[in-house]
Amino acid sequence: MPWELTEDDLAPIATGEAVLGTGGGGNPYLGLLRARQLAAQGARFLVIDPDELDADALVCSAGGMGAPVVSYEKLPQGEEEVEAVRALERHLGRRFDAIAPMEMGGSNSMVALVAGALLGIPVLDGDGMGRAFPELQMITYLIAGGAPWPAAIADEKGCRLVIDQVPDAHALERIARAATVELGGHVGLAMCVMDGAHARSTCVPRTLSLAKRIGEAVAGARARLDDPVEAVVTETGGRRLFSGKIVDVLRRTDGGFVRGTAVLESLAPERPGRLEVEFQNENLIARLEGETIAVVPDLITLVDAQTGDPITTELLRYGLRAEVIVMPPASQLTTPQALAVVGPRAFGYDLDYRPAIVES
Amino acid sequence: MPWELTEDDLAPIATGEAVLGTGGGGNPYLGLLRARQLAAQGARFLVIDPDELDADALVCSAGGMGAPVVSYEKLPQGEEEVEAVRALERHLGRRFDAIAPMEMGGSNSMVALVAGALLGIPVLDGDGMGRAFPELQMITYLIAGGAPWPAAIADEKGCRLVIDQVPDAHALERIARAATVELGGHVGLAMCVMDGAHARSTCVPRTLSLAKRIGEAVAGARARLDDPVEAVVTETGGRRLFSGKIVDVLRRTDGGFVRGTAVLESLAPERPGRLEVEFQNENLIARLEGETIAVVPDLITLVDAQTGDPITTELLRYGLRAEVIVMPPASQLTTPQALAVVGPRAFGYDLDYRPAIVES
Secondary structure, three states: OOEEEOHHHHHHHHHHHHHHOOOOOOOHHHHHHHHHHHHHOOOOEEEEOHHHOOOOOEEEEEEEEEOHHHHHOOOOOOHHHHHHHHHHHHHHOOOOOEEEEOOOOOOHHHHHHHHHHHHOOOEEOEEOOOOOOOOOOOOHHHHOOOOOOOEEEEOOOOOEEEEEEOOOHHHHHHHHHHHHHHOOOEEEEEEEEEEHHHHHHHOEEOHHHHHHHHHHHHHHHHHOOOOHHHHHHHHHOOEEEEEEEEEEEEEEEEOOEEEEEEEEEOOOOOOOOEEEEEEEOEEEEEEEOOEEEEEOOOEEEEEEOOOOOEOOHHHOOOOOEEEEEEEOOOHHHOOHHHHHHHOHHHHOOOOOOOOOOOOO | OOEEEOHHHHHHHHHHHHHHOOOOOOOHHHHHHHHHHHHHOOOOEEEEOHHHOOOOOEEEEEEEEEOHHHHHOOOOOOHHHHHHHHHHHHHHOOOOOEEEEOOOOOOHHHHHHHHHHHHOOOEEOEEOOOOOOOOOOOOHHHHOOOOOOOEEEEOOOOOEEEEEEOOOHHHHHHHHHHHHHHOOOEEEEEEEEEEHHHHHHHOEEOHHHHHHHHHHHHHHHHHOOOOHHHHHHHHHOOEEEEEEEEEEEEEEEEOOEEEEEEEEEOOOOOOOOEEEEEEEOEEEEEEEOOEEEEEOOOEEEEEEOOOOOEOOHHHOOOOOEEEEEEEOOOHHHOOHHHHHHHOHHHHOOOOOOOOOOOOO
16 A cells, blocks of 8 residues: 655655766756645645555656756746656557656655655655656666666656657667756656566665655754754765765756766864765765775765755855765665666776675 | 659658758758668658648658757767657647658658658658758748747657757757757757648658659669769759859858858869858858859758769868759749748848749
8 A cells, every 4th residue: 555655754755866866867856846836725645665565557767857956046846747648648549547756866766755645646655766767778677678768858847758769778868868958957757667666676676765764863863962964874875985075066967967076074183184085966975085985876864963954966066064964775786787887887987886885 | 652762762852852941951861861771671662652641640740959060979879850750749639640741851851751650650751941051930821821939859869858849840849959959959850730721731851752763763863874963953943153162161050050151263264263061050142252142942962073062060170172052942032031031131131032943
């Protein structure tokens, strides 16, 4: 049976998603506002556990696509994703039974919840990345052999595209990205048409629940005047990488992505040092004094040192006091097959993946 | 009843189409080769007169989209257009009864014939421009109120896109162009889903027959050692604008278009002068010593001074001896409604349209 989120669940989920989102997936506050607005109008947010998803259910993944910074002006409404899902339904001549989130990210799984509420169908407690990634082929539903087509894109101006066939997931990414840029840099996307059995066996399970626990732990620590960063680390099995002040941000919006580098300097005289974090929508690599200390698919997230609030890549700015934390990726992301798609080399780094957190 | 083209009809049609194509629509020789290859394999090229098209027939327009120069490396096979038409058929759940050519142009109406032959359906003796234009909204089927969606794009690598909804024809152009560029710069396109009554009343009628007559007149003049340029002028109701040598070509492939300028200098000492022709895939404006003497939608075509063979914009090169001729546009292109879409201002020229040929 699907369970229902309460309005009080929304804020912690938004925080937890942004922690897992490694800097990407958009601004958690914007997604939260939209969800709260719908809740106030009586919308119901139904969530279904992967184990309870019917093997024959028709499922698709839905979320926003584009450079997160664009969504500050072009506020995602959730209707774009609904239009994209409806376009796929018309194309297939069938209705979907559930939405599987694409990724955990600032606003992107909140968007999936909004789309599910608007469509009146449950949203899977799980996602296709267990974090956020910038490109479409980097999704477990496809890495595990799902069909990269059909997919659909919709914007807020009445444009709808169905990507009817592509030779592979990279072609899907290229074509959808070109369309996204042409449509203003941010669109709703529906993809990964699959049955419940495929969604169940390939998703990163229960990440919505995990996001909720993370957000609640941060809020709890804050209320108790405890260290909220420690709460994040404990809840995610992560560890602190670095603490310091952001002293430089290089950032450009390019080809539908936000790319750049954030530079942090330690404020502790006894432990001086300089950390660089490079990102493409999401944080990809952290280098301490030039030495790589964490790399994708490890989850690298900056959080506000005082509040524990995650700092998404478009919010990076000079002067912020941040803690950089690293968290272990979902096991689905570290198979050789997955690392070929989401490992350091897939992002142009001449490095093998070495986990920053090794279980003892 | 549809009539059938013979193999001997193909070469004159290719020549005539390129004359009407005003420099655009691709290389006539490449389209001809493909049509001949199919003819040798027993394909039948059926043509239907607009008056004989059933009012209830389901018709769409099909052709190539992209920078013509790309088609030199990425040879259009006709299969791309067939795939695009098939994608529209699946999307609509209906089969098309006839193909209406998008434009007359170097290879583009030959491509329509090829697609019709491969699909086993007749091709309309008429087209949507009576010439070639670079952008999708510049087609009579849409100018006269046809729906700009759905449309479909296909490439030779197994990519297929259905543009399911757009707010207007300009959005169709933008989205399809972005997809075309991403897919390598040249694709097959199917658009303008309409009934036979709309195709009949909005097409520029019998341009395939006109192309055939032009091509036959050129070939005849050449065989008789007559002036083939005069044959073109006579057959089209056009006139000679300028005769000279191409002394400069500025050309760039940009955003899926070929844009640039050709400069010709007179070789006649008694009539010195310099003519500039600017183009965006197609020739748009001719200026003699800086003064505009012909402008879109007038048909401006360069032909080889010796052979009468049309010179498409990607074939322009230093040293060619060319005659520049101007021909009157179809009456559908000179209404106020049409001039807003295909007149000089639609191409960024601060000019009103003044016909270069005024009937006496």
